[in-house]
Amino acid sequence: AELISAELTPRTGMSGDMRVISVSAKLCLTASAYCVGDVPYITDAYSTKYEIELDTDEVCFERVAASYCEPYEVKKTLDIPVQQGSKIVDMWCYTALLGCSGGDSEISAKGNVTYCIIIRDGAGEPAYYERIYDFECKIPASIPPAYELKCTADVVSCSGFITPDGVEVKAELMIACDIIEQTKCRVITEATLGNERKRRHAPSSVIVYFATQGESVWDIACRYSTSPEAIASVNSLSTDKIPTAKTLVIPSV
Numbered sequence: 001a002e003l004i005s006a007e008l009t010p011r012t013g014m015s016g017d018m019r020v021i022s023v024s025a026k027l028c029l030t031a032s033a034y035c036v037g038d039v040p041y042i043t044d045a046y047s048t049k050y051e052i053e054l055d056t057d058e059v060c061f062e063r064v065a066a067s068y069c070e071p072y073e074v075k076k077t078l079d080i081p082v083q084q085g086s087k088i089v090d091m092w093c094y095t096a097l098l099g100c101s102g103g104d105s106e107i108s109a110k111g112n113v114t115y116c117i118i119i120r121d122g123a124g125e126p127a128y129y130e131r132i133y134d135f136e137c138k139i140p141a142s143i144p145p146a147y148e149l150k151c152t153a154d155v156v157s158c159s160g161f162i163t164p165d166g167v168e169v170k171a172e173l174m175i176a177c178d179i180i181e182q183t184k185c186r187v188i189t190e191a192t193l194g195n196e197r198k199r200r201h202a203p204s205s206v207i208v209y210f211a212t213q214g215e216s217v218w219d220i221a222c223r224y225s226t227s228p229e230a231i232a233s234v235n236s237l238s239t240d241k242i243p244t245a246k247t248l249v250i251p252s253v
Contacts, residue, residue, distance in 0.1 A: 002028040032150070034064050041187045046222045048253055051194035056186050065144050065181040071156070072137040072175050074113045078160075078167040080129045085122030086162055092116050093158040093171045100151040100177060107139040107179075109151050113171045117160065137175045148180040207250035211242045224250045 004026040011020040039061060046052055097111040112134045120126045137153075153175050160169035207224060217240050221228040230251045231237065242248075 002030075004028050034062075036063075041185075043185065043187055044218070044222070045188055045191050046225070047193060048225045048227065049197060051196050053192045053194060054188050055190040055192075057189045058184055059187050061183045061185070062148070063181045063183070065147065065179045066141065067179070068107065068139050068141055068175075068177045070137060070139045070175045070177075072135070072173045074133060074135045074171045074173065076115070076131070076133050076169055077163070077165055078115060078117070078129065078131050078169055080117070080119065080131075080167045082119065082162050082164075082166060083122050087120050088160060088162060088167070089118040089120050089126060091118070091158060091160050091169070093155055093169075095153045095155055095171070095173060097151060097153040100149045102141070102143040102147065102149055102179070105140060105142070107141045107143075107149060107151070107177050109137045109139070109153065109175050109177065111135060111153050113155075113173070115158070115160075115169050115171070117167060117169075119162075119167070135173075137173070139175065139177060141177070141179065143179065144181045146182045146184075148182055149177055150180060151175065151177040209248045209250050211246060211248050213242055213245050215242045216240055217242070220248070220250070226251060226253045 006023065006025040009022040009024075011022050041059070045054060093113055093115045095111055095113045097109060099111075100107060100109040102108075112132050115129075115131045115133070117129050118126055119129065153173055156172040156174050158169070158171050160167050162168075209220060209224070211220065217228045217231050217237060221231055228240070230253050231248060234251050235246075235248050
């Protein structure tokens with residue numbers, strides 16, 4: 001949630017004193033959603049009859065590899081002047097996540113907590129205090145080679161009490177991290193057929209090709225403007241990769 005604007009308006013209470021404050025705030029809420037599924041894409045294409053022009057672009061596919069939620073406490077002694085009879089009237093806190101990074105076996109989330117406290121002294125006079133303290137939370141995690149971290153930090157509860165040395169406060173946070181695994185590949189974004197027909201060999205001619213081990217039937221078919229199925233059928237091939245070096249007959253389609 002992001003604060004867009006806030007408006008504070010003092011109001012008169014039943015006693016006639018302006019001890020009530022009306023608060024109006026506008027927030028911007030954002031949400032991320034992920035779904036698990038197969039994404040079809042094309043990395044290569046050709047035509048057996050016409051010249052074809054391909055436009056490609058690098059696309060990043062993301063997958064939530066793991067999610068972690070870690071409770072974390074931030075305890076501090078606030079350097080606030082107190083006296084006998086001082087009481088805490090109200091207290092709240094909020095947190096800001098400044099960044100998160102991943103190492104070999106852990107996630108490090110860094111941020112700060114802002115403590116806001118209203119104290120009434122022995123004479124009944126209120127005073128407002130605000131203190132900011134940094135924190136670093138480390139979460140054991142397995143990090144994939146290519147990843148992105150998306151982390152949040154939320155305040156679960158905030159409490160405090162007065163001591164002779166100041167005010168002891170404790171903020172209970174929940175640190176949530178999603179490890180987003182990223183896979184980049186070049187895919188076809190647009191294919192345009194040309195008007196010029198491909199040169200084709202005579203139907204009666206026979207093309208013999210010496211294929212090396214591991215060569216792709218698709219690549220061979222693309223080179224000779226025929227279909228992978230036709231090459232596989234004529235040469236009794238069951239996979240796209242040539243299992244051993246051998247001579248292939250290239251049929252015409």
